[in-house]
Amino acid sequence: MTATPRRILALTVVLTVIFVATALTTNDIGGEHPAWDVLLLALCSVPVAGIGRNPLLALLTVSLGYPLWILAGHDGHVFHSLPALVCIYAVGAWDRPLRLRATGLLAPVWMLGGSLAGLWNTGGIQDIWYIAVIFVLGWGLGAAMASRDAYARQLEARTAALQQARRELADRAVADERARIARELHDVIAHAMSVITVRAGVGRYLIETRPAEAAEALGVIEHTGRQALSEMRRMLAVLRAPGPRRPAPQPQPGLADLPDLVEQAGQAGVTVMLAVDGPVRCLPPGLDLAAYRVIQEALTNTVKHGTGGRATLVIRYRPDRVETEIRNPCRAPAGPVDPGHGLRGMAERVALYDGRLETGMIDEGQFRVFARFPNEAET
Missing domain, CATH: 3.30.565.10 (Histidine kinase-like ATPase, C-terminal domain)
Structure with missing residues (x-):
């Protein structure tokens, strides 16, 4: 079980306990139909457990249960509206399109309209304004949190894209540098080996008949080889030494x-x-x-x-x-x-x-x- 479902379950238990405690203090439980009272009580609070999967369905269920609780003859209390308030906040913060989330605003409209039409008695105009203002503010707070989370996800996606682009750019730079060094090595080695091969053939041909010219050819081979070796060492030193230990460019x-x-x-x-x-x-x-x-x-x-x-x-x-x-x-x-x-x-x-x-x-x-x-x- 993940952390989020645990928190939702704990919140559901807390809201249910508050609902039951409020009902007990007002003597709303234990009348002629206790089983019906328990069922309505569960309908008003237990659906909060579903806000993790479908908060809109949870809100609609609670919005139906609370008027039934009033119609059953129980008194309305400010704490009794907490489950619906939690649900409407969850609907506003839901990661779904705004049109679907805005459907949650029908719940306070339904409760407010029913009260104004006299379908149930909420206790006065103050309770009506409470439903109208607090519930809409709850939904707005949830929507603001959803916007913030969406913006944070966009920033994370952009950061990941920038990091990926930076890695690709670094890989491309490494590949370009390798290709450049490969070309340099080819140019240096190919030229040196061509000179060495030709002069080695000349030296082998003249070693017995004209040793002085053969020695000159060997000198050319030595000089060319040293030059090529020096350039190779310079390029390899650049590859080996990272950061500030890199030799000064020649x-x-x-x-x-x-x-x-x-x-x-x-x-x-x-x-x-x-x-x-x-x-x-x-x-x-x-x-x-x-x-x-x-x-x-x-x-x-x-x-x-x-x-x-x-x-x-x-x-x-x-x-x-x-x-x-x-x-x-x-x-x-x-x-x-x-x-x-x-x-x-x-x-x-x-x-x-x-x-x-x-x-x-x-x-x-x-x-x-x-x-x-x-x-x-x-x-």
Whole structure:
């Protein structure tokens, strides 16, 4: 049994005891029909036990029982109206539509109208006003409590919705951060492994005949590996350290670091001709990083798949945009080619800034990667 039914049962017992005690003090019980008196007494108080399920039915029952009690010749007492007052309050506070709850106001209208019509004697005009005012106020108090509870439920629902939205936003931020780190790791590792693989092959080929060049290749492998390891440690440190223990953010690479990238490609056996068209402009950090990563991925693919050992890289600065274009000799594929994570990553980075990416073979037997980034900072 839950707490609410227990309280209702206790309230019913208390009201019944009050009704009986009042009737005993006025000698209203024990007349010619005691059984009828007990039945009417129960009809006037026991229905209060049903206010938890259907307070309107309980009110209508009590409203019928009280006039019958008066018509049976008993005196009306102010305490005798307490069960009906409790019921009408419960109707006002009922979690049902207002039209249904307003039906409860028919009970005092019925009792007041019957008294005015002379169907029963309530003891005077004061009792009539008591019925009219107190009962309506009881219903109004219950309705106010119902409105307050409804408002509280709305606030709880809004709070739950906000908390859910906050959790979804946090989950989305985590997913976006993971995707960003995955792209960064792919760009760093793919470029480093391409250089390492090429130089390792060169070193193995020259180890016996030209040991000095083989040692140089090993030096390139060591330098490239250390760079990649340093960047990986930086990204993993950001993931490990929560809150204030997070390391200070390190500067991200950008187009100003292209000479180092060109040098690394040269160490991997690809000579890159770098050209800059237009006055160099300061780009937003995110856009600068995205352009750098696109070029890095394109040069990585040149090292892995290009032929001829050369490539051209052109950076064009315009007032409202910046363009990057990489070309390198490449054999045309025999069939459909899976774009792989590299090209997909480039497309995602360019799309993030509402740019345009073009990749594919051109007439001169070269593979071309063209990216255009709108420069919002200038527009």
